[in-house]
Amino acid sequence: MSMTKKSDAFLLRCTEFSFGHAKPLMPPLDWIVGKNELWAVIGENGSGKTTLMKSILGLMPKLDGLCELNASTRYISQIDQSERDVPQRVSDYVSRGLYDARSMWIPGYAILHRHRVKSSIEELDLSAVMHRQFEALSEGMKQRAKLAQALVSRPKLLFLDEATSAMDPVQTQKYYISLRSYLERESASCIVVSHHFMDISSYLTHALVFCDGNYVIGEIHDVMQNKSACALLKSGRYGHG
Amino acid sequence: MDNTASLAIFWENWEFFREAALAGVFAGVMLGVVGVYIVFKRLVFLSAALSQVSSAGIALGVWLLILVQGAAPLHDDVHMHEGAVDAGHTSFWWDFIFNPVIDAAILSLLAIAVIGYGQRRSGRDMSAFVALLYIAGASLTLILGTRIVTEIQDIQQLLLGNAVLVSPEDFRLMLIVSVATVLLHMVFRHGFEASTLDADSARVGGIRVDAMQFVLMLSIAISIAVATKILGALPVFSFSVLPAMAARRMSFNVASMLVFSALIGGISAFVGYVVAYLYAFPVGPSQAFVCLIWVMLVYVFHFLKIIRLRKV
Numbered sequence: 001m002s003m004t005k006k007s008d009a010f011l012l013r014c015t016e017f018s019f020g021h022a023k024p025l026m027p028p029l030d031w032i033v034g035k036n037e038l039w040a041v042i043g044e045n046g047s048g049k050t051t052l053m054k055s056i057l058g059l060m061p062k063l064d065g066l067c068e069l070n071a072s073t074r075y076i077s078q079i080d081q082s083e084r085d086v087p088q089r090v091s092d093y094v095s096r097g098l099y100d101a102r103s104m105w106i107p108g109y110a111i112l113h114r115h116r117v118k119s120s121i122e123e124l125d126l127s128a129v130m131h132r133q134f135e136a137l138s139e140g141m142k143q144r145a146k147l148a149q150a151l152v153s154r155p156k157l158l159f160l161d162e163a164t165s166a167m168d169p170v171q172t173q174k175y176y177i178s179l180r181s182y183l184e185r186e187s188a189s190c191i192v193v194s195h196h197f198m199d200i201s202s203y204l205t206h207a208l209v210f211c212d213g214n215y216v217i218g219e220i221h222d223v224m225q226n227k228s229a230c231a232l233l234k235s236g237r238y239g240h241g
Numbered sequence: 242m243d244n245t246a247s248l249a250i251f252w253e254n255w256e257f258f259r260e261a262a263l264a265g266v267f268a269g270v271m272l273g274v275v276g277v278y279i280v281f282k283r284l285v286f287l288s289a290a291l292s293q294v295s296s297a298g299i300a301l302g303v304w305l306l307i308l309v310q311g312a313a314p315l316h317d318d319v320h321m322h323e324g325a326v327d328a329g330h331t332s333f334w335w336d337f338i339f340n341p342v343i344d345a346a347i348l349s350l351l352a353i354a355v356i357g358y359g360q361r362r363s364g365r366d367m368s369a370f371v372a373l374l375y376i377a378g379a380s381l382t383l384i385l386g387t388r389i390v391t392e393i394q395d396i397q398q399l400l401l402g403n404a405v406l407v408s409p410e411d412f413r414l415m416l417i418v419s420v421a422t423v424l425l426h427m428v429f430r431h432g433f434e435a436s437t438l439d440a441d442s443a444r445v446g447g448i449r450v451d452a453m454q455f456v457l458m459l460s461i462a463i464s465i466a467v468a469t470k471i472l473g474a475l476p477v478f479s480f481s482v483l484p485a486m487a488a489r490r491m492s493f494n495v496a497s498m499l500v501f502s503a504l505i506g507g508i509s510a511f512v513g514y515v516v517a518y519l520y521a522f523p524v525g526p527s528q529a530f531v532c533l534i535w536v537m538l539v540y541v542f543h544f545l546k547i548i549r550l551r552k553v
Contacts (some may be wrong), residue, residue, distance in 0.1 A: 013314075034454050056445070057444075058442060058445075058446050059445070073445055074440055074442065074445060074446065075442050075445040076442070077441060077442075078440050082281060082282070082437070082438055083438055083439065085280070085489070086281060086438060086494055086495060087489060087492040087494055087495065087497070088493075088494050088495060092493075092494040096431075096434065096439075097436060099431045099435055099446065099448045100446040100448065101446065101449070104435065104448065105428075109431075133493070149442075150442075153446070155344035159445070170249050171527065207506075
C-alpha cells in the first residue's frame with residue numbers, strides 16, 4: 001500500500017481509515033485527494049467500494065481512523081426509486097441541487113440562482129429536455145441530470161457511485177468530458193466507483209484498486225504498471241476494453 | 242328534493258353550518274399538503290392505520306374520562322373540562338392525560354416512532370406492521386365503543402365521519418393546527434423534499450435528514466390526530482391520500498402538486514359537506530366520495546391523453 005504525496009491543499013485526507021460493517025473489509029487506508037484529480041475506485045463486487053465511500057461521507061459509521069473533508073461535497077449514486085413518482089421537470093430536478101443546510105431556508109433561492117441551473121443543464125447537454133418531465137427521460141439522461149443537479153451547487157469534491165451504470169460507452173464518454181471540463185474549471189476533484197474502468201481510464205488521473213484483500217493506490221499510470229492491479233483491471237470484468 | 246331551494250336554505254343558514262363546513266375545508270387543505278409526502282413516501286396505508294390509531298386514542302381518552310368522572314359528550318370539550326374541574330382535578334397532567342386529542346396524537350406519534358425506528362434499523366418494508374396497527378386501532382376503537390354506551394354514536398362518527406356540526410373549540414383547534422401545518426410545510430418545504438426524495442444526497446449537502454423527517458412525521462401524526470377527532474377516520478384517510486393522488490397527475494413539479502393537492506382537499510371537503518346537506522348523506526363518506534370522483538376524473542383524463550398520444 002502506498003500513499004500519494006500531495007501539497008497541504010487537500011480536499012480529502014484519510015488516515016488509518018478502517019471501514020466495514022461489523023469487521024473491517026480492508027486494511028486501514030491512508031489516502032489524500034488533492035485538487036483537480038479524477039480518481040477511480042475499482043474492485044470486485046462486495047469488495048467494499050460503496051462502503052468506503054459511504055463511510056467517508058458519514059452515511060454509514062466508520063470503524064476506525066479519520067477522514068477529513070476539506071471541501072463542499074456532493075454525492076451521486078443511482079437514481080432513487082422514490083424519484084420516479086415525483087412530478088418534476090428536468091429544471092426542477094436540477095435546481096434541487098442548489099439546496100443545502102443554509103440555502104434551504106432562503107426564500108426564492110432557486111429563482112435567484114436560476115442562471116446556475118441553466119448553465120449546469122447546458123453543461124450536461126440537457127437544454128432540449130429541460131422542460132420535460134424527469135420521469136420521461138431515458139435512464140442515461142436521468143443520470144446526466146443527476147450530475148447536473150450535483151454540479152449546480154459548484155462542489156469542490158464529487159463522489160460518483162455507479163453514476164453511469166445505465167449509459168452506453170458513447171454517453172459515458174460525453175459524461176466524463178463534461179465532468180473533466182468542470183473539474184478543470186473549478187479546480188475540483190472527483191472520486192468515481194465504476195465497473196466501466198476501460199471506458200473512463202483515459203479521463204482518470206488516479207486510481208484506488210481493491211485486490212487480493214489489499215489496495216493499490218496512486219497515479220493512474222503507476223497503478224496500470226502494478227501487476228496485480230493490472231490483472232484485475234484488464235481481466236475484462238471492468239469495462240468494454 | 243328541490244335542490245335549488247335547499248342550496249338557498251343552506252346559504253341562508255350559513256352561520257349555522259359555517260364552522261363545520263370550514264373545519265372540513267381546513268382539514269382538506271392541511272391533509273392535502275401532508276398527503277403529498279404520504280404519497281411520496283409510499284405511506285398510504287400508514288395514513289389509514291394512523292387515522293384508526295387516532296380514533297382509538299380518542300376513544301381511550303373518552304373512556305378514561307368516563308371511568309373517573311362519569312359520561313360526558315365526546316364533542317363537548319368544555320363540558321368535559323368542567324367535569325374535570327368539578328371533580329377537583331385541575332392539574333396540567335389531568336388535562337393532558339384525559340384530553341382525547343392529546344391521547345390520539347400520542348398514540349399516532351408512538352405508532353410513527355415504532356415504524357420509523359423499525360424501518361431505519363431493519364430497512365425492511367413495514368407494511369405488515371402497518372396492517373397490525375390498523376387492526377389494533379380499529380378493534381380497540383370498537384371495543385372501547387361498547388364501554389362508552391352513551392357515546393356509541395360518537396364512536397361511529399369517529400370511524401365514518403359525520404361532522405355535521407363542530408364545536409367552536411374544535412373549530413379553533415382545527416384552524417390553528419391547519420394554519421400551523423401549512424406554514425410549517427412552506428418553511429420546511431425544501432428540507433422535506435430533499436430528505437424525502439434523496440436522503441443520502443441531502444445528508445452529504447449538510448441537511449439534517451433525521452431532524453427533517455422527524456418534523457415531517459410529527460406534522461403528519463398531529464394533523465391526522467386532530468382531523469380524526471373532528472371529522473372522523475374515513476374522511477381523514479381520504480383527504481390524506483386521494484387529493485395528492487389526483488394532484489400527482491395534474492402537476493408539473495412538487496410546488497404545483499402541493500397547491501393542487503391542498504385545493505382538491507379543501508374543495509372536496511366543502512362540496513362533500515354541501516352534497517351531504519342536500520341529499521341527507523353522512524358528511525364524512527360524502528367528502529370521501531367527492532375526493533374519489535376527483536381522482537377518477539383525473540385518471541380518466543390521463544388515460545385519454547395517453548391514448549391520444551399513442552394515436553399521434
